[in-house]
Amino acid sequence: MKFLKYNFKEQTNAAPLAVFRLFFGLMMFASIVRFWANGWIEKLYLEPKMFFSYYGFSWIKPIGNYTYLLFVICGLSALFIAVGYKYRLAIITFFLSFTYIELMDKTTYLNHYYFITIISFVLIFLPANATFSIDNLFKKKKYINIPKWTIDIIKILLGIVYFYAGLAKLNSDWLFRAMPLKIWLPSKYDLPLIGNNFMQQEWFHFAMSWSGMLYDLSIPFLLLYKRTRIFAFVLVVIFHVFTRVLFPIGMFPFIMIVSTLIFFDAKFHQKIIDFIKNFLSKLSFRAQSRNLKLINNYNFSTNKRKLFIPFLSLFLIIQLVLPFRYLLYPGELFWTEEGYRFSWRVMLMEKAGMTNFKVVDTKTGRFFMVDNKDFLTTFQEKQMSFQPDFILEYAHFLGDHFKSQGHKNIAIFAESYVALNGRLSTRYIDSKVDLYQQKESFKHKDWIIPFSSNIKITGL
Amino acid sequence: MIKKVHILFIFVATIFVSCSSSTSEEEEEIVVDNFDRGAMLTNIADNIIIPAYTDFSTKMTALKSAGETFTETPNQTNLENLRSSWLVAYKTWQYLEVFNFGKAEEIQYSFYMNVYPLTVLDVETNISNGSYDLTSVNNQDAQGFPAIDYLLYGVADSDVTIIEKYTTDENSEGYKNYLTDVLNQMTTLTEQVFIDWSSYRNEFVSSTSNTATSAVNILVNDYVYYYEKGLRANKFGIPAGVFSSTALPEKVEAYYSRIYSKELALEALVAVEALFKGNHYNSSTAGVGFDDYLIDIEREDISTSIINQIEVARTQINTLNSDFYEQINTNDIAILKAYDELQKVVVLLKVDMLQAFNISVDYVDADGD
Structure with a gap:
């Protein structure tokens, strides 16, 4: 029972959270700059003619050329977070602008963007500017210690990402068919050194599948336990670098590597702070730290404590429960994707599809097929083709579009085929169901043809 | 502990550097794994693409000379010969349209060879004006096989009246010139792509x-x-x-x-x-x-x-x-x-x-x- 007694008043050194804040801010700034430099703002948010919305968020859309301004605000707030200047305002601005960007089009959904949204939301409530921040200089005080739970909550969130990614791998495709690695790894035949040999071997695909699963499930605990921590961190680096080499996953590996530093103790983080301070003073940035009033413990006001702790506890519980919502739906999760997102199912399946739409005049029986390229970018078409909520939203978009063009008695039918993890493609959407009459909801979509492959997936 | 921290630092730094540079490598090596992609490309280049181009090039030359014979002496026999040369070349073209890369992609080869439906108005305007630029993108739908199809079958209702377009029509020179120019353009482009394959071939088969x-x-x-x-x-x-x-x-x-x-x-x-x-x-x-x-x-x-x-x-x-x-x-x-x-x-x-x-x-x- 001792385990369950958590002391919310226990204090710990503020350095780890400050360093986390610094690196998080810098990483976010770099991500925004990279996104812009790659031309993705234009490509993903300005060029498309329509955008796919999350259920209930269809009012959030790119705002034309002001979308650039949104990225400027997001990037600047990330810098403010890094240096700890007007921290609370900066992190709120960052959370709102970043989340807005993510909600603009779900085509670009990535688990790691969701991770950033969650972390930045929680950071709003944490005293990450208690030390080593510009706010210290302006307020002329800094704190040595902060409540220990404010660091633990970050560790828990990181732990959830890994552990749940591991749980998701406990399925027959991943473990007993080495899917999708068996498809992905051999295609990296052009990698130096390992491309021609290891990548082509079946035992290697299985070894990677199993070690990936074991890594995800165990790494949070190896990081928590002091004696295995350095070993665990080396594993973290190797794992993420390996995935970075293999897959186009952008900044995510770097963000995770830097984030896991929070598991190290305060001395380590103090070293980092001292190192940076040293460096800054050499550049003759002499912070007026002598005038700062040193305060031992940072304490939340009683009101804040009474509000924050239950609220964040509830938030954590939601995080723990949400990935299991798929159990409420019938059918194969990987096939229907009902309850798939926001659950740390990372690089878990190779799924591709082709979905074309038939616009029918129900009175005359006349019909024509839509050329998806008229309305969607190739990226959007690819994502739309195998995800039912995209298919439904697009069907409604098409119905509304052709209605506004003067077509009458419109019905929209999908010709859809999807292939999953190395099985032959099969029909995905019931081609006799008029999707224009179907409404989006959290209910099961019964017009998805059940997963009919003779190789079933079973998992947790 | 301090030592460990330093080692960790160096370790992370090295990884970051090596990691970021690994994506910018663009050297292409010849890669051989279980499946020999080089062998596949070699087969496709040497036994499919190049023979098809060789054959097509010959047929285009034949088509062009049948065109010359017809414009010199427009009669029923020469019309029929030209038509059959056209069909033979058109059928061989069906083997090549897919290969839209290398020189073919660069010069938009297939867009000058087989864009249909033909824009008849453009063809007729070109003929009556007597001046046109077949290399222009705007004329892609006024040339190639579809244009020949029109010139040999579509300009009038019967063979007799078609031949009249090239003999007694007031602008018969215009029709003859257009036929010749379209055929020349097709032959020239084909030669360009065909000749380029002799040098492109090695690049192609090694790009695996x-x-x-x-x-x-x-x-x-x-x-x-x-x-x-x-x-x-x-x-x-x-x-x-x-x-x-x-x-x-x-x-x-x-x-x-x-x-x-x-x-x-x-x-x-x-x-x-x-x-x-x-x-x-x-x-x-x-x-x-x-x-x-x-x-x-x-x-x-x-x-x-x-x-x-x-x-x-x-x-x-x-x-x-x-x-x-x-x-x-x-x-x-x-x-x-x-x-x-x-x-x-x-x-x-x-x-x-x-x-x-x-x-x-x-x-x-x-x-x-």
């Missing part, structure tokens, strides 16, 4: 990596694209009205000669299947093709499905009238059925085969997770 710009990926992507657009949509779907509220039979290939649309479509299907199997050009000798690639990565099921489905489509096409225009006007259900069977092959190629090859696609460059 899995990047968006490597020959393997471009070939596979172009193949799927051609099948979907050039064959399925252009020859069947668009004229049958799949993409429009009403059928558009005047958009069939070789519309003016009427009777060759099916023959050309079947030829294209033969070409597509032969390339899939790696069969040597105009021969039943099998070489390394996409089917062997699939078998090598243990997806013989996909290969078998594709070959079977092509056969189903062919059977359906064989039931059609040799004149698709007529077929669409009398019974478009039959050609829509052929379209549906062809469409099933698209699914197998685009979803199953591309997924199995796990080809790096050229259009999606956002992050994955």
Whole structure:
């Protein structure tokens, strides 16, 4: 029972959270700059003619050329977070602008963007500017210690990402068919050194599948336990670098590597702070730290404590429960994707599809097929083709579009085929169901043809 | 502890540096793994592409000289000879349209050879003006095989009146010049692409990596694209009205000669299947093709499905009238059925085969997770 007694008043050194804040801010700034430099703002948010919305968020859309301004605000707030200047305002601005960007089009959904949204939301409530921040200089005080739970909550969130990614791998495709690695790894035949040999071997695909699963499930605990921590961190680096080499996953590996530093103790983080301070003073940035009033413990006001702790506890519980919502739906999760997102199912399946739409005049029986390229970018078409909520939203978009063009008695039918993890493609959407009459909801979509492959997936 | 921290720092720093630089390497090496992509490319280049170009180049020369004979002496015999040279070349063209890379892509070869429907107004305006620039993008739909089709079958109602266009018509010189210019343009472009293959060949067969710009990926992507657009949509779907509220039979290939649309479509299907199997050009000798690639990565099921489905489509096409225009006007259900069977092959190629090859696609460059 001792385990369950958590002391919310226990204090710990503020350095780890400050360093986390610094690196998080810098990483976010770099991500925004990279996104812009790659031309993705234009490509993903300005060029498309329509955008796919999350259920209930269809009012959030790119705002034309002001979308650039949104990225400027997001990037600047990330810098403010890094240096700890007007921290609370900066992190709120960052959370709102970043989340807005993510909600603009779900085509670009990535688990790691969701991770950033969650972390930045929680950071709003944490005293990450208690030390080593510009706010210290302006307020002329800094704190040595902060409540220990404010660091633990970050560790828990990181732990959830890994552990749940591991749980998701406990399925027959991943473990007993080495899917999708068996498809992905051999295609990296052009990698130096390992491309021609290891990548082509079946035992290697299985070894990677199993070690990936074991890594995800165990790494949070190896990081928590002091004696295995350095070993665990080396594993973290190797794992993420390996995935970075293999897959186009952008900044995510770097963000995770830097984030896991929070598991190290305060001395380590103090070293980092001292190192940076040293460096800054050499550049003759002499912070007026002598005038700062040193305060031992940072304490939340009683009101804040009474509000924050239950609220964040509830938030954590939601995080723990949400990935299991798929159990409420019938059918194969990987096939229907009902309850798939926001659950740390990372690089878990190779799924591709082709979905074309038939616009029918129900009175005359006349019909024509839509050329998806008229309305969607190739990226959007690819994502739309195998995800039912995209298919439904697009069907409604098409119905509304052709209605506004003067077509009458419109019905929209999908010709859809999807292939999953190395099985032959099969029909995905019931081609006799008029999707224009179907409404989006959290209910099961019964017009998805059940997963009919003779190789079933079973998992947790 | 301090030492450990330093080691950790150096470790992380090294990783970061090596990691960021690893993505910028663009050297292309010849890669050989279980499946020899180089062998596949070599087979396709040496036994399919180059022989097909050689053959086509000869046929284009013959077509051009038949054109010269006709414009010198426009009579029934020379008209018929020219028409048959045209058909022979047009059928061989069906083997080449898919290869839209290298020089062909650079000069937009296929856009000058076979864009249909032809814009007759442009052709007639060009002829009556007497001045035109066939290298202009605006004239892509006023030249190539469809223009010859029009000039030999469509300018008037009967053979007699067609020949009159080149003899007694007040602008007969204009018609003769246009025919000559279109043929010259086709021959010139063909020679450019054909000659370039002798130097491009080595670059092509050694470009085996899995990047968006490597020959393997471009070939596979172009193949799927051609099948979907050039064959399925252009020859069947668009004229049958799949993409429009009403059928558009005047958009069939070789519309003016009427009777060759099916023959050309079947030829294209033969070409597509032969390339899939790696069969040597105009021969039943099998070489390394996409089917062997699939078998090598243990997806013989996909290969078998594709070959079977092509056969189903062919059977359906064989039931059609040799004149698709007529077929669409009398019974478009039959050609829509052929379209549906062809469409099933698209699914197998685009979803199953591309997924199995796990080809790096050229259009999606956002992050994955």
